[in-house]
Amino acid sequence: MLDERNREILCAIVQSYINNPDPVGSRFITRKYAFSLSPASIRNIMSDLEEMGFLRQPHTSAGRVPTDKGYRFYVDYLCSNEQRHDDRAFFHEITRELESIKNDIDILLSEATRRLSNFSHYLGVALSPRAGSSTFSSIKLLKHRSNHVVTVLFTDEGLVRNKVVDVDFDLTQRDLNRIASYLNSEFYGHTLNEIRTKIVREMSEEKILCDTLISRAMRICREALSSPSGNIFISGFTEVLGLPDFSDIEKIKEISRAMEDKHLIIKLLDRFSESAGDEVQVVIGSENSLAGMKGFSIVAATYKEGSRPVGSVGVIGPTRMDYSKTIAMVDIVSKFITKVIEGK
Amino acid sequence: MLDERNREILCAIVQSYINNPDPVGSRFITRKYAFSLSPASIRNIMSDLEEMGFLRQPHTSAGRVPTDKGYRFYVDYLCSNEQRHDDRAFFHEITRELESIKNDIDILLSEATRRLSNFSHYLGVALSPRAGSSTFSSIKLLKHRSNHVVTVLFTDEGLVRNKVVDVDFDLTQRDLNRIASYLNSEFYGHTLNEIRTKIVREMSEEKILCDTLISRAMRICREALSSPSGNIFISGFTEVLGLPDFSDIEKIKEISRAMEDKHLIIKLLDRFSESAGDEVQVVIGSENSLAGMKGFSIVAATYKEGSRPVGSVGVIGPTRMDYSKTIAMVDIVSKFITKVIEGK
DNA sequence: GTTAGCACTCTCAACAGGAGAGTGCTAATA
DNA sequence: TATTAGCACTCTCCTGTTGAGAGTGCTAAC
Numbered sequence: 001m002l003d004e005r006n007r008e009i010l011c012a013i014v015q016s017y018i019n020n021p022d023p024v025g026s027r028f029i030t031r032k033y034a035f036s037l038s039p040a041s042i043r044n045i046m047s048d049l050e051e052m053g054f055l056r057q058p059h060t061s062a063g064r065v066p067t068d069k070g071y072r073f074y075v076d077y078l079c080s081n082e083q084r085h086d087d088r089a090f091f092h093e094i095t096r097e098l099e100s101i102k103n104d105i106d107i108l109l110s111e112a113t114r115r116l117s118n119f120s121h122y123l124g125v126a127l128s129p130r131a132g133s134s135t136f137s138s139i140k141l142l143k144h145r146s147n148h149v150v151t152v153l154f155t156d157e158g159l160v161r162n163k164v165v166d167v168d169f170d171l172t173q174r175d176l177n178r179i180a181s182y183l184n185s186e187f188y189g190h191t192l193n194e195i196r197t198k199i200v201r202e203m204s205e206e207k208i209l210c211d212t213l214i215s216r217a218m219r220i221c222r223e224a225l226s227s228p229s230g231n232i233f234i235s236g237f238t239e240v241l242g243l244p245d246f247s248d249i250e251k252i253k254e255i256s257r258a259m260e261d262k263h264l265i266i267k268l269l270d271r272f273s274e275s276a277g278d279e280v281q282v283v284i285g286s287e288n289s290l291a292g293m294k295g296f297s298i299v300a301a302t303y304k305e306g307s308r309p310v311g312s313v314g315v316i317g318p319t320r321m322d323y324s325k326t327i328a329m330v331d332i333v334s335k336f337i338t339k340v341i342e343g344k
Numbered sequence: 345m346l347d348e349r350n351r352e353i354l355c356a357i358v359q360s361y362i363n364n365p366d367p368v369g370s371r372f373i374t375r376k377y378a379f380s381l382s383p384a385s386i387r388n389i390m391s392d393l394e395e396m397g398f399l400r401q402p403h404t405s406a407g408r409v410p411t412d413k414g415y416r417f418y419v420d421y422l423c424s425n426e427q428r429h430d431d432r433a434f435f436h437e438i439t440r441e442l443e444s445i446k447n448d449i450d451i452l453l454s455e456a457t458r459r460l461s462n463f464s465h466y467l468g469v470a471l472s473p474r475a476g477s478s479t480f481s482s483i484k485l486l487k488h489r490s491n492h493v494v495t496v497l498f499t500d501e502g503l504v505r506n507k508v509v510d511v512d513f514d515l516t517q518r519d520l521n522r523i524a525s526y527l528n529s530e531f532y533g534h535t536l537n538e539i540r541t542k543i544v545r546e547m548s549e550e551k552i553l554c555d556t557l558i559s560r561a562m563r564i565c566r567e568a569l570s571s572p573s574g575n576i577f578i579s580g581f582t583e584v585l586g587l588p589d590f591s592d593i594e595k596i597k598e599i600s601r602a603m604e605d606k607h608l609i610i611k612l613l614d615r616f617s618e619s620a621g622d623e624v625q626v627v628i629g630s631e632n633s634l635a636g637m638k639g640f641s642i643v644a645a646t647y648k649e650g651s652r653p654v655g656s657v658g659v660i661g662p663t664r665m666d667y668s669k670t671i672a673m674v675d676i677v678s679k680f681i682t683k684v685i686e687g688k
Numbered sequence: 689g690t691t692a693g694c695a696c697t698c699t700c701a702a703c704a705g706g707a708g709a710g711t712g713c714t715a716a717t718a
Numbered sequence: 719t720a721t722t723a724g725c726a727c728t729c730t731c732c733t734g735t736t737g738a739g740a741g742t743g744c745t746a747a748c
Contacts, residue, residue, distance in 0.1 A: 104507070104508055129560075140484075140486055144495065144498060144504070150498075150504050152486060152494065152496055152506060154488060154494075158508075160488070160494050160506055161505055161506075162496060162505075162506045163448075164448055164502075164504055235542065235604070236604075237581075237600050237603070237604060238597065238600045238601050238604050240599075241593070241596060241597050241600055247593065249585070249591065249593065250594075252585060252596065253582060253585050253586075256581050256582045257584055259581070259583050260579070260580075260582050261583060302523055338468055
């Protein structure tokens with residue numbers, strides 16, 4: 001589709017535009033990248049590339065700017081050539097700084113997003129282990145005031161989550177212990193999603209209605225699981241405001257809206273964590289299926305427990321993003337988190 | 345210091361500027377507020393008010409704009425006259441929408457800030473009960489993996505907080521129960537701050553070193569209490585971007601920086617919750633002692649448990665803020681939260 | 689004390705002109 | 719046939735000018 005020379009010129013244009021957000025002209029390319037071609041030839045090629053949809057002109061007599069398709073080509077080219085960005089400095093920073101907070105996965109993720117945004121100047125995002133697909137390890141029930149029960153849920157991924165549950169019946173701590181041990185033996189090793197559907201099914205069968213202990217256990221457990229979406233961490237808004245891509249107030253509103261709609265981002269990251277692939281994934285601008293996100297690019301990867309992806313971490317930024325650097329950084333962070341989770 | 349007429353004119357100017365962010369001129373005041381004075385007279389008065397520091401001119405031959413001192417006068421005047429803003433609609437919204445989430449104080453606060461920002465178009469903020477000054481109710485310790493303990497801390501204010509603590513010694517659940525009951529009997533009724541200092545003191549005395557059970561208990565407890573600052577909730581950034589006061593990108597950066605520096609806002613709100621007063625408090629622009637906040641106003645109030653303030657809720661916005669409406673709203677929300685906490 | 693009148697100042701929007709950058713096309717060249 | 723030099727053209731952006739509009743401060747009259 002594109003011969004080698006055109007490929008290189010396209011990449012040079014994208015590269016140059018990423019470094020500096022001015023439309024790039026033919027003259028500039030010849031000077032900077034020395035293809036031993038005259039500006040006129042570059043112009044011809046650029047004209048071809050524009051016709052094929054890789055570039056566009058903001059207006060006649062401006063230089064060219066990559067389209068989303070152009071960025072996509074660039075990213076794929078990057079990956080196939082496996083030119084590693086030099087990321088050792090970042091790697092050391094990350095491992096050194098995050099080494100000390102292994103206990104609490106939430107704090108770890110929140111700090112990780114902070115580093116990501118600091119180094120990339122884009123938005124760092126992370127989704128804590130998805131409650132849905134994580135594995136039930138055990139549950140404890142604690143009596144609290146007259147008619148509240150505190151549930152403490154443990155998963156294999158190291159998640160510990162408590163929840164206050166209203167109960168309309170009176171239970172002693174002894175009752176609660178019995179209920180807990182029932183739930184533990186019943187659900188051990190299942191994913192929370194499985195458990196949730198199981199509860200719904202069993203509660204609709206009438207046999208449950210007879211046995212009040214089990215029925216109560218089910219109701220409490222259902223409540224304990226009732227927040228299916230993991231925590232989300234976003235940071236680096238101020239970083240983003242410094243980028244020339246966000247000098248326009250409308251663009252700022254756009255990303256701020258996207259940021260405040262947590263559900264949107266959760267959905268987005270959830271999609272990533274469904275794919276079990278090992279590589280960092282990149283979604284560029286209009287490739288994004290969510291309406292509010294079509295103006296941005298996402299670079300994200302999953303972190304895993306065993307071979308199963310349990311959550312994701314990544315970066316959201318303008319389509320004019322330093323993909324090479326960002327991909328390397330996200331890769332490092334996701335692998336680091338995986339390592340921490342497995343090491344526990 | 346100011347006679348009645350001057351007071352009214354000053355308030356009219358502030359009012360008008362709050363409604364519409366154009367410098368207000370003498371002509372406009374005579375037409376809109378009909379003081380049966382000519383523009384020339386108003387001009388004289390305005391000139392006096394400017395000299396006294398209540399108003400300023402963006403440039404010669406522009407109208408006047410209130411200074412922080414001007415806003416301060418307006419707010420005090422408002423309070424002394426006790427002109428209640430009509431807030432019934434908001435009151436009903438709030439009570440209706442938040443009624444259903446009484447269990448979890450964190451969710452309640454996060455929703456409350458959302459409503460506040462939606463209705464005010466400013467930033468809604470809240471600080472969850474300060475761990476420091478809240479009262480220890482009980483603690484449970486749960487064994488988790490080989491060398492982790494999960495601590496679940498309960499306070500009288502309804503806070504439930506868990507934390508994973510590393511331990512370098514092996515303990516059975518039975519040991520943990522003994523430790524927990526020791527801690528419960530030792531610390532019941534004290535504030536977390538008191539407990540913290542107590543632990544520090546006792547750990548420095550050598551007698552602790554002899555008794556490993558107590559020493560271990562102390563160490564675990566210290567970890568359990570180790571995040572002194574409460575959670576903070578901020579919402580409504582997109583709302584703020586719609587205000588004319590934030591059409592300037594520098595101003596946006598300023599508030600975004602303030603927002604991301606959670607510690608700053610925690611400090612700010614903490615200061616509010618130290619004052620035990622019952623009324624909504626207003627800090628205007630430069631009155632603020634924190635550097636990053638001098639460009640904004642804060643309207644906040646504490647919510648209480650018994651008569652003791654435990655946390656705060658409020659609004660951050662531009663100095664050109666609709667103080668009357670905002671004060672009424674913050675008052676309603678803080679009282680509502682107090683009611684919920686006490687009702688538990 | 690209040691007001692009419694007036695000169696003055698400052699902002700803002702619209703417009704014009706010129707520099708600069710980059711293009712597309714054409715004709716010459718290797 | 720691919721490449722290139724040359725050139726006219728287009729578009730943006732910056733700058734300077736100009737006039738309208740709004741508001742002021744001052745002075746003198748009421």
